Amino acid sequence: MSPTLASLPTPALILDRRILEANLDRAAARATALGVRLRPHLKTAKSAHVADLARRGPVGGFTVSTLKEAEYFFAHGCRDLFYAVPIEPGKFARAAALLRAGCDLAVSCDHPAVAAALAKAGAELGVRFPVVIEIDSGEHRSGVGAESGALLEIARALAAGSGAFLRGVSTHGGHSYAGRSPEALRAVAEQERAAVVQTAERLRAAGFDCAMVSVGSSPTMMHAEHLRGVTEIRCGVYMLGDLFQAGIGAGRREDIAVSVLTAVIGHRPEKNTLLVDAGALALSKDVSTHSLPPELRAGYGLVTDLAGHVLPGWTVASVYQEHGLVTAPTPIDFSRYLIGTRLRILPNHSCITAAAYDCYHVVDGSDAVVAEWPRVNGW
C-alpha cells in the first residue's frame, strides 16, 4: 500500500505529477507553435525522473546550472547538455571529463580571455569545448552586448586554438522577472530574440558558424510573439511553477506543482497565529512576491489544506530555522487546526525552496504518495 501524504514525515516536498505534466505539455505546445526546439532548464527540478517526463514535443537537449547537474543528468542518459553559467578555468577539467566520456556539453563564455583559455586548455585536456557566447539582451547581469567588440574577439580567440569551437549564442532575458504585464513580457521576449539573432548574423557575416541561437526564461517562453531566427528556447521554472511566476502572469496559481507539506506544531490564539514545522530551511528565505502588488504578496508562502485547496489569505508571515508562523486575515478556528494537522505551503520561488530537499514525494491526483524521486543538490 502506498504511503499517504498524511503519513509522511514533515516537512516534505510534494510534487503533483498531473500538474507537472500539464506544465510540460504547455511548454512543448508553445515551442511547437513558435517553431523552435525546447532545451528545458533542469536547475529547478534537478531530477532525472522529471527530465524523462520533459522529453516531449520538440525537446532536444537540456540546460543545467552546475557541473554536478551535468554529471548527474549525463549519468541518467541526457547526452546533449548546455551548462549555461559562465565557465571559469577552475572548472575546465571537470567539464572536459564529461566531454571525454561522450557528453556533448556546451559551455558558456562572455570574455575573450576565457575563450582563449578554453581553446588552449581543451587541446591540453584532449577535448574541443563547444562554446556558446552569452549575449546581454538587457538584464545586464552577464553576457556581451549585441554590438560589442568582445563578440568577435571571443569568436576569434576560440578559432585561434584547437581545443574549442563556437557553437552559438545564447541569452537569458532575466529582466522579464521585472515585467508586470503581458506587454512587458512580450517586449523582453523580443529583446532576447533580437539580441541573439543580431549577434548570430554578425558572427556569420564575419565567417563564423553559429548553429545554436538560444533564448530563454519561463516568462518570455510564455509570451513571445515569434522567435524567427532563434533555434531553441531554454526555461525551467515553468515545470514546477511558483507564486512569483503566477504573480507576473507567467503561469497560474493552479499550475504550481510543488508544495511543502508541514505540520501544525503550535497555537498562538492571541496573535491569530499557527506555528508550523516549515521554517527558513524548509521554505527558504525567498520573499520575491514582496516585489508584487500587495494582494499577491505571500510572506514566505501561501497556505493550503492537505488536499491543496488555498486557504484565502493565509500566509507564512515569518520564519525561524525550523518554525513558520502562519497568519490569516480572519480569525482562525483553532479547533479545526489541532496540533498535528497537516497543511501545505506553496512556495514563492520553487527553484530555491526545492533545493532544501533530497527528493520529491510524488502524488498523482489523490493523497497516495506514488513515488519518491531524488534531486541533485549542491555542487
Added chain:
Amino acid sequence: MSPTLASLPTPALILDRRILEANLDRAAARATALGVRLRPHLKTAKSAHVADLARRGPVGGFTVSTLKEAEYFFAHGCRDLFYAVPIEPGKFARAAALLRAGCDLAVSCDHPAVAAALAKAGAELGVRFPVVIEIDSGEHRSGVGAESGALLEIARALAAGSGAFLRGVSTHGGHSYAGRSPEALRAVAEQERAAVVQTAERLRAAGFDCAMVSVGSSPTMMHAEHLRGVTEIRCGVYMLGDLFQAGIGAGRREDIAVSVLTAVIGHRPEKNTLLVDAGALALSKDVSTHSLPPELRAGYGLVTDLAGHVLPGWTVASVYQEHGLVTAPTPIDFSRYLIGTRLRILPNHSCITAAAYDCYHVVDGSDAVVAEWPRVNGW
C-alpha cells in the same frame, strides 16, 4: 598531500577549525563562569565532528532542531539530546524509536493537549517521554507564559499517564536578536532566566519535579550577568558565528568560522561589479544584516580574499540561483581579480547558509584542506 583551498570545486563551504575551537572554548568558559552546564545546539553546525570538538567545559548533552539530527547525533554517540522544537503527534513514533534504542531524548511541549497525547502515546509505544515545557520569555513565538494556567495543566496532563514525565522547563529568548547593545542583550538574558526560574518554582510548589531549567540563545549566553536557578544554557550559532551575530555584538567578525569559497566568473567593469559562482543557493537569501545600521549591512555576504582578509565594503549585492554580483565602494582593479580568481564570502546567517552544503572543507591555519566533515541536512 592535502588539497588546497584553491583546488576545491566552487562554491564550497569552508570551516576554520582554529576559529571554531576558540569559539567553543569561549562558550565553555562562559558556562563555567556562570556556573551552568552547556547544552550546545547542533542545528547550526549539524556535524558529528563539531559535536565531538564541542565536548569541552561543562557540556552534558546537546540540543537538536530536527528528529533527523537526533537520529544522526545519537548514531554518532550523543546519548543525551533535547529536541527543542515543539513536538506534534506525527513525530511521536520516530521519537519513541530513539528512546527505545537508548537515546535520552527530551521533547518540547507547550500545549496541554499535546502533553496528554504524549502521556498516552508513550505508554502505547513502550516509552516514557521526558518532556520539557517551553516557556515564552518574551519572544512570543512559542511557549506558555510564565504565569499562564497552561503550565500546570501541562504538568498535570503528563502526570496523568504513564507514557511521559516532566523533565523541566526551557525558553529561548529569540528576541535577543532584536537587541542592539550589551545592555539590551543583558536584559533579555535576565528575562529568560526569570521566566524559567519562576516557572520551575511554580511547578515545584505544585509538587512537580523540575530537574532541567534551560535557557538559551548565543547573544544571551555571551551577555548574561548571572544565571541563578538555571541548570543549563543552549546556544548554537556561536560555534560558527556570522555577520548578524557580529553585528549585534554577540561575537566579532574575526570569530566567523565559516565562509563560502567562490570563483570569479565574470567582469562588469561598467557597473564596477564582479560575478561570482556563489548565488542564492550557495549563500541563501538571508539578508538579516539589513536590519542593522547601514555600516553593518552586507547584502548577501561580505567578501574576503582567498586568505580570508576582508575586502573593505565589498559585498554580494544581489544573487540569482547560481550567480552572485559583488560590488565594491571603490573602483575594482579587474586585473587583480581575473576570471577564475578565488574569493570567500562571510555569511549573514551561518545556520541558513551552511544548510546548502553536504560537508565542510576544514582548514587549520593555512590554505591546506585538512579534512572533510559531513553535515546532516534535511528532515
